[in-house]
Structures are given as structure tokens and as C-alpha cells.
Amino acid sequence: MSAKTAPLPLEQAPNNVDKPKSTSAVGQGEDTPAYAVVQAHGLLDTSYRKESFDEIFESYDLEPNSSLANDFYKRMLWGVYWTPGCGYMSYAAFNTEVTVPPGGICRFIDGENRYLFAKPGIHNITDPFLQKVGAPVLLGTPAGDARRNRADPTNVLVHGNRTIVIVPQGKLGYAVERGQPVLLPPGLHSWTNAALQYEALYDLDNRVIEIGPYTILTVNEGYAAITQNNGSQVILDGGATHLLNHAKWKFEKFITKKIQTSDLKEIETISADNIIMSVSSTVVWQIQDVKVAATRAAETMAAAGQDSISADITKLRSDLLKQAVASLAAFIGSVNYSDSFHHAAAAKRRMESKEESGLPAGDADEPESEMRDEAQTNKRSENNPMFDTERMAATVAQANQVTSKFGVQILSINVISANPVDSQLTASLASGAVASAKALESETKARGEAKAMKVAAEAEAVTRKITADSEAIATMVRAKAEGDAERIRAEGSKAAEILRAQGSRQAAELLQSSEVAVQLERLKMSSAAIKPSDKFFFGQEPAYMSNVVMRGPGSPMLDCIEEAT
Secondary structure, eight states, X not given: OOOOXXXXXXXXXXXXXXXXXXXXXXXXXXXXGGGHHHHHTTOBOOTTEESSGGGGOOTTSBOOOOOHHHHHHHHHIIIIIISTTTHHHHHHHHEEEEEEOTTEEEEEXXXXXXXXXXXXXXXXXXXXTOEEEEEEEETTOOTTOTTOOTTSOSSEEEETTEEEEEEOTTEEEEEEETTEEEEEOSEEEEEEOTTEEEEEEEETTSSEEEETTEEEEEEOTTEEEEEEETTEEEEEESSEEEEEOSTTEEEEEEEEOSOEEEEEEEEEEEOTTSOEEEEEEEEEEEESOHHHHHHHTSOOSOTTSOOOOBOOOHHHHXXXXXXXXXXXXXXXXXXXXXXXXXXXXXXXXXXXHHHHHTOOTTOTTOOHHHHHHHHHHHHHHHSOGGGOHXXXXXXXXXXXXXXXXXXXXXXXXXXXEEEESOHHHHHHHHHHHHHHHHHHHHHHHHHHHHXXXXXXXXXXXXXXXXXXXXXXXXXXXXXXHHHHHHHHHHHHHHHHHHHHHHHHHHHHHHHHTOHHHHHHHHHHHHHHHSOTTOOOOOSSOTHHHHHHHTOSXXXXXXXXXXXXX
């Protein structure tokens, strides 16, 4: 074997040769969220990952040792100079020429049965026992690239006991070493180990990935996964990726927790008034307790014992629909369907409900709350009882008492259509409905007129009350004003009397100081007692008058008169 030439140092490599990435850049491959679950369990094996392309080669692998000119010179030397004529045949028997492109590998087996790789470059090897295995292979070549060797896998190269695997981002490599699983993260891996066999490459975007004894399970939000761990049921919640870490922990099926609507088949059932009804309806339901539903109602174990991945809940849905049909039949059996076509029957029910409550019909003192209840009762009575939402809600509540035992809640049962099977009965009830409509129209008109009269009477009463209140207020204002005026007049009279009394007292005090003034005042008061129209008759002579009035010649009055004159 010819001597091997040493490769060029990295700093002298051509510009078109990519330099190896740093360790930190390679180590980022499994740090993405896609590998979080396997990395959390410590299952990723990075011991076979290489930091650069050159690390996949061993020390005994073939180095490039020639050039095109050297190959031409060697062929001419063998064919012309050493053995003319048959030299070309001898050259082909003893020499191997191969050109390995950058990023490619060529496989060889030497005389010692060693599996060798030829590095990228031009090789001219003189060894008659060296066997070339296939053409050079480009690792990681895209599928549409013309350089790709279709005879060999692009990302996997197996050569005897040597294996090269490229695991792309988003995928997971799987190998087996003496029966034990080995999970390979993204990157370039290579090993020389006959016991370590590469098996497959798994795409991580699948919901269920079975890798040897492991199962990687991705459960979306709104779903739950049912698994069996050695026969024990384990429920895995949605919104996360789970790892089943041994062969006896098996995935069974997905169960949805979303709200679902199912059609109930058209049923024929009898109402309370013995009318055979044909009813179409739907039921809206949701799984509330996945564990209870999976344990008691859902089929989770395959009958043949084989694995089957599905999200089918046929048995659970069938049990639910049967209960919904039974509850709907019980609801219809409690309804008098013909009552909706007879207004008189509705009015009778209203009268009976009032009599049972102890209130006479048309009681003016009926409380407002009871009037509202009556209005609601009237509305329910006049509408089709098959679509009574309150009674249907009670029916749903009764159905949930059963369905809750296997983890399901019925949200609503909706009647789409409900008609008598007998067409003649339908026509008869329709005729009654026309009469009931006319009666209802008359009753509505009478109620409107009565209500209008009541409103007018109430308005008149309010007007009278307002007028009376206004008059009362005016009377009170007038009375208060008169009282205030009388009080003011009385206070004025009081003040005047006080002033007059004070004046009289002062006048008396002044009169007391003068005898003449006292006498004059006395005379004044005496004369005031005699009016001009008064007449006096005396039975004496006129001369007697001087004695009467003046009391004689020595009367002080005369003296006063004289002094005054």
C-alpha cells in the first residue's frame, strides 16, 4: 500500500470548505421543546455525536494521496514504460483510483477484513487486496439533488461494523445495542461497534410514536389519553407531551373532552293524552370525568389483545343516546299535546291554578310577582308544550343523574319536530287551533280594553289626588298667612295700648302737679260724660242750678274760672 499523504491544515483549507461548528452550536440540537420529554427522562445518548465531519474517520482510514496529473503519470508509467502492451491491465488489477467529493465518503474493505472509509479527495491506492464497495456517497444530500447516490441512504451509511447517521432537527434516531434502546438526538453520529445496530428514524410531529419499548404521546388540549400501565388505567391530560417509559405501559385511545352534538333517531312515543307522537331531536353532551367514562363506559381494551390506536367512543356514545331517548320519552309521556290546540283548556288551567292558590279570578289586589308568574304560566299553556324549555331542563337534570355515573353530562336536549303520527288527528287539532286562535283574539281584545279602562281610571284618580293635595296646601298657606297677620295686628295693638297707657300715666303725673289742671281735667271728664243731646230736668228754680253746679258763691270752681279769666 502506498504511503498516505497528510491532509492540509485547517487554516490552509480552501475557502469553499466549511469549518467545523463549535461544540456549543452542535449542543443546541436537542434543546428545542420537541425533545423536552425525552431529555427530561435522560434518554438521549450524545456519546456517538461528532462535532465535525472529520471526526467520523478513524486513524486507519484512507487519506487523499493523489491528483489527476499523478494518476495520468502513473497510468502511463505502468502501461508504457514498465510493461508495454499489458501494462494497463496490470495497472487496473493492482491500483484503485477514486475521487471522493467534498462531504462524501467511499467505502473499502482491506486485506485484513477491516472496513475503511476514504476521505474526500483524490485517491490512488496500490493494493490488489483492497476492495471498493460501491460508489462514493454524499451524506445529507437533498432528495432532488442529482449528486445523490440512490443506491445508498443519504442520512444513514452502514459499512460492516461502522455506521454513520445524520439525525435532522425534528427527528429522533433509534438504535439497539445488545437489546437495549439507544436514542440519538439531532446531529452527526458515527460508531464502530458491531453490537450497536441502527434501526430507524422517527418523526416527532406524530401524535403517537412507538420507539422500541418507549411511546411518546402528544395529547392536544381538549383531549385526554387513556393508557394501561401493567393493567392499571392511567389518564394523561391534554396540552402536553408524555413518555410511556416501558413496554407494559401501553397507549389505548384518545377521548375528546369537547362539546358534542348527536342526532337522536326519530322515535314514536305516546303523550299523556294518548297521542302517538313522532319526535326528532338532538342532544348536546360533554365528557366531564374522563377516568370514570373510560373505566365504566368506554371500550379501551381490544378484544383480540392487539394494539389499536383510535379515538372511537362508540359504546359510550351509544349508552348516552339510549339514556337521552329514555328521558325524552318520559318527558313526552308527561305532556298533554292536545292542550296546545284548545284555548279554553288553557284558560281552565289558569282558573284552577288561581283557585288552588286561594285567589279569586281577576282579584285587583293580586301581588305583582304572582301576576308575573301567571303571565309565564299563560304563555307556557298557550305555546306548544313539546317545546317547554323549563320542563325540558328538568328532564335534562333527571337524565344527568344517570349519565353522571359514567362521567358524561347532558347539556341540553333539543326537540326539532314533534307531530302526531295520525294525519287525521292533526287536521282535527288544527281546526281546534283555529277556533282557539279566534277565542284568544277576542280575549286579548277584551283584556286590552279592560286594561285601557283601568289605566284611565287610575289616571283620573291620580289627577283628583293631585288636585286635592294642591287645594289642601293652598288652604294651609292661607291659614298660616291669616294667623301671622292676626299675630302681627295683636302685637301692634298691644304696643299701642302700652304707649297710650304710658302717655296717660305721664299726663296724670303732670296733672297731679297742678291743682288747676286737675280741676280742669275733672271738668273735662265730667263734660265728656254728658252728650250734647242729653237733657236734664230739675224740679227747682233756676237759681238752684248754681248750687248744683258751682256749689255756691264760694265754690272753688268759680274761683278757678275767675282766675282763668
